[in-house]
Amino acid sequence: MINIRKKTKQAVVLFSGGQDSTTCLIQACQFYNKVYCITFDYNQRHRQEIKVAMRLAKHLGIQEHKILDITILNELTISSLTRFNIPIPNYKFNTTCLPSTFVPGRNILFLTISAIYAYTIGAESVIAGISENDFLNYPDCRKEFINLFGNAINLGMERNINFEMPLMSLNKAETWALADYFQQLQLIRLETLTCYNGIKGDGCGNCSACYARASGLADYEANRSNIMKEMKKKCFLKNVL
Secondary structure, X not given: OOOOOOOOOEEEEEOOOOHHHHHHHHHHHHHOOXXXXXXXXXXXXXXXXXXXXXXXXHHOOOOXXXXXXXXXXXXXXXXXXXXXXXXXXXXXXXXXXXXXXXXXXXXXXXXXXXXXXXXXXXXXEEEOOOOHHHOOOOHHHOHHHHHHHXXXXXXXXXXXXXXXXOOOOOOHHHHHHHHHHOOOHHHHHHHOOOOOOOOOOOXXXXXXXXXXXXXXXXXXXXXXXXXXXXXXXXXXXXXXX
């Protein structure tokens, strides 16, 4: 859910430079007085996203953007996103197991560090582009996980930090609609990097991230009016900004 509020608060946005986090950043800039970005360098295969994130943050007027080195995550995890000798699977590859692109503990670490940062600067919210539509591939995208994690963090810090996941209930077509609502669809399409192989824009077209992104855009372009309407309903957005 997107909570519409007066711009009187501060938020930390987990920012990778991809479609989802950039859409969340654009939304956050509308509803918060000050937005801080945090990007993580874990020597990921697609680490070109870090440069993309830096350019986008500057373009969107973000004055506080931290790039944090957490390469220990690369040392501890075995994934096709952290090991160059493990190939990125084609989107047509089906498996009942977790995909090789799953990085164990990544969202846990990202959210924990972001919460610490929010605590330090006095920000009320941590925002991430996590969607439950990714649940089949990534168990740390479940709403249940986010709720339990938020409770644990707030209990351990004695601070009421709000963990906002604006895309949690949206599918990829509706995520495109949200970008279009803020009149930033072309920016998202051309300047973000979602591809697991590190190719900006439409990407490689072969990995599951590119497939989901392209399929969502095709669905949205084929049925803009209805998808926009459904997105607004889910997000409690008005007809005009």
